[in-house]
Amino acid sequence: MNPVIELAGVTQTFVSSDGTPVTALQNVDLGLRKHEFVSVIGPSGCGKSTILRLIAGLLRPSGGQVSIYGLPVTEPRDEIGMVFQKPTLLPWLSVLDNITFPMKHKYGRVDARDAERARELLEMIGLADFGHKRPHELSGGMQQRVAIARSLLHDPDILLMDEPFSALDALTRDEMSFELLRIWNERPKTVVFVTHSIQEALLLSDRIVVMSARPGRVSEIIEVPLARPRTLETLSNPLFNQLANDIRVKVFSRRPE
Amino acid sequence: MKALLNRYISLIAFLVVLIAWEGACRLLEIPQYVLPAPSVIAAAIGDVGLGRWLEHTLATLSVALVGFAVAIGLALPLAIGIVSSPLLARLLMPWLVVIQSTPIVAIAPIIVVTLGAGVLPRVVITTLIAFFPIVVSTATGLASVPPELVELSRSLRASRRREYWQIRMPFAIPYIFSALKVAITLAIVGAVVAEFVAAERGLGYLILFTTSSFKVPVAFGALAILVSCSLVLYGLIVWLHRRLFPWSLGLDR
Numbered sequence: 001m002n003p004v005i006e007l008a009g010v011t012q013t014f015v016s017s018d019g020t021p022v023t024a025l026q027n028v029d030l031g032l033r034k035h036e037f038v039s040v041i042g043p044s045g046c047g048k049s050t051i052l053r054l055i056a057g058l059l060r061p062s063g064g065q066v067s068i069y070g071l072p073v074t075e076p077r078d079e080i081g082m083v084f085q086k087p088t089l090l091p092w093l094s095v096l097d098n099i100t101f102p103m104k105h106k107y108g109r110v111d112a113r114d115a116e117r118a119r120e121l122l123e124m125i126g127l128a129d130f131g132h133k134r135p136h137e138l139s140g141g142m143q144q145r146v147a148i149a150r151s152l153l154h155d156p157d158i159l160l161m162d163e164p165f166s167a168l169d170a171l172t173r174d175e176m177s178f179e180l181l182r183i184w185n186e187r188p189k190t191v192v193f194v195t196h197s198i199q200e201a202l203l204l205s206d207r208i209v210v211m212s213a214r215p216g217r218v219s220e221i222i223e224v225p226l227a228r229p230r231t232l233e234t235l236s237n238p239l240f241n242q243l244a245n246d247i248r249v250k251v252f253s254r255r256p257e
Numbered sequence: 258m259k260a261l262l263n264r265y266i267s268l269i270a271f272l273v274v275l276i277a278w279e280g281a282c283r284l285l286e287i288p289q290y291v292l293p294a295p296s297v298i299a300a301a302i303g304d305v306g307l308g309r310w311l312e313h314t315l316a317t318l319s320v321a322l323v324g325f326a327v328a329i330g331l332a333l334p335l336a337i338g339i340v341s342s343p344l345l346a347r348l349l350m351p352w353l354v355v356i357q358s359t360p361i362v363a364i365a366p367i368i369v370v371t372l373g374a375g376v377l378p379r380v381v382i383t384t385l386i387a388f389f390p391i392v393v394s395t396a397t398g399l400a401s402v403p404p405e406l407v408e409l410s411r412s413l414r415a416s417r418r419r420e421y422w423q424i425r426m427p428f429a430i431p432y433i434f435s436a437l438k439v440a441i442t443l444a445i446v447g448a449v450v451a452e453f454v455a456a457e458r459g460l461g462y463l464i465l466f467t468t469s470s471f472k473v474p475v476a477f478g479a480l481a482i483l484v485s486c487s488l489v490l491y492g493l494i495v496w497l498h499r500r501l502f503p504w505s506l507g508l509d510r
Contacts, residue, residue: 056412076412084405092427092504105423106413134504 003031004190009064012050023215024050035188039201040209047216048194052160056080081151083161087143089135096131099149121149141172159191177203198247210250293474301474316458321448324383332391340399357389362450369455383447387440394436398429430505434498441490
C-alpha cells in the first residue's frame with residue numbers, strides 16, 4: 001500500500017539569529033500508512049516540530065521531498081488538521097465559535113452544516129454544555145479538547161499534533177490520551193504525534209520514530225507490539241514497562257555528550 | 258469606616274489639598290496674581306459666564322478630538338504596515354522616530370507659518386503629538402499574537418486581510434486601548450500648544466491671554482476645566498474598552 005505521508009531524504013537548514021546555518025533535519029526518510037498512529041520522540045532540538053511543519057506545508061524542505069498521497073507538498077492542504085502545544089483558542093469567541101473558527105477564517109462564514117458538526121464534536125469531547133462559555137472559563141484540559149475539536153471540524157484525513165498534552169498535569173494527560181484514542185477509533189485518521197513522553201508515545205502509537213539531535217535524524221523506528229484497544233490495563237502490562245525502558249535507553253544513548 | 262476610607266481616600270486627599278491651599282492663601286495673604294485661592298478661582302469661573310466657557314472649551318475639544326481621530330486613522334494602518342512588511346518597517350521606523358524625537362512644541366510655530374492660522378495647523382500639531390504611541394503600541398499588539406495562531410491561519414490558506422481582521426487586530430485590542438489612554442491626554446496637550454502659537458479661541462488661548470493681563474484666577478479656571486476634560490475623556494476610553502471588549506480585560510500579558 002502506498003504511504004499517505006512520505007518524507008524522502010528530507011533535509012532542513014535554518015539560518016540562526018547569529019547568521020550561522022543550523023541543520024534541523026538531515027536526510028529523514030519516513031512513510032506513514034493510512035490511518036496509522038505514529039509518534040515522533042526525541043530530545044529537544046531534534047527537529048520534531050519541523051517535521052510537522054513540513055508535512056503541514058508551512059515550511060518547504062531545503063532538500064528532499066515531502067509528499068501526501070504521492071503528491072509533493074507545496075502549500076498547506078485542506079486534509080490536514082493541526083493541534084499545538086497550547087490550546088491557542090481565541091479569547092473573544094465562545095467555545096462553539098472557536099470550533100467553527102477555521103471555516104469563518106477560511107471562507108468568511110459558517111454554514112449550518114459546520115455549526116451542526118461543531119455541536120456533534122462538542123458532544124464527542126464531552127463538553128456539550130460548554131458551547132457558550134468563553135475559553136477562560138474552561139480548565140487547561142478542556143481547552144485542549146476544544147482545540148482538538150477545532151482541528152477535526154473539517155474532518156481531516158491527517159492530524160498533526162505538536163506535544164498537545166505537554167502543558168497539562170499528569171492525571172489530565174492520561175485522561176486525554178484515552179480520549180484521543182477513543183476519538184481516533186471513532187474517526188480513524190493518519191496521526192503524527194510529537195511528544196517528549198515515552199509512555200504517551202507507547203500508549204497511543206502503532207509505531208514510534210526515535211530521533212537524535214543536532215542534526216535531527218531518525219535513529220530508529222519501533223513497532224509497538226501492544227494489542228488494541230489500549231486501556232488502563234495496558235499501562236500496567238509488564239511488556240509496557242519493558243518497552244518504555246528499551247526506548248528510554250535508545251533515546252539516552254543517542255544524546256550528544 | 259476603614260472600607261470607606263479606602264474607597265474615598267483620593268477624594269479626601271483632594272479636599273484636604275484644596276482646604277490647605279485656601280487656608281494658605283488667606284493666612285499668608287498671597288496676592289491673586291501669584292496664587293489665587295480656590296474660592297477666588299471659583300468666583301472668576303462664575304464671572305466669565307457659561308457661554309464664553311462653552312465657546313473656549315468646544316474650540317479646544319474639537320481640535321483635540323479631530324486630531325485624536327486623525328491620529329488613530331493614521332496610526333492603525335501604519336502599525337499594520339510595519340508588522341506585515343519588514344521592508345516597510347525599515348522604511349518607516351526612522352521617520353517615525355524622527356517625528357517622535359522632534360519637540361513638537363518647537364516646530365509648532367513653523368507649522369503655523371507653513372499652514373496658515375486656521376484650524377488645520379492646530380489639528381496637525383495635535384495629530385503629530387498623539388499618533389506615535391498608538392503606532393508603537395498597536396504594532397506591538399499585532400506582533401504579540403501566538404505564532405501558532407498565525408500558523409493556523411497559514412495552514413487554512415486564509416487571506417492576510419482575515420489574518421489581520423480576525424486574529425491580529427482583536428489580539429491587539431488591549432494594547433490599542435492602553436495607547437489610546439495616553440494619546441487622548443496628549444491630544445489635549447497638542448491642542449493647547451497649538452493655541453499658544455496661533456488661535457483666537459480655546460482654553461489654551463484663554464490662559465495665554467488672561468495671564469498676560471494678570472487675570473490669573475481666570476487662567477486657573479481654564480486650567481481646571483482642561484484637566485476635567487482630560488479626565489472625562491480618559492474615563493470615556495476606559496468605559497468604551499470595558500463596554501466593547503470585556504473579554505480583553507483579564508488577559509495575561
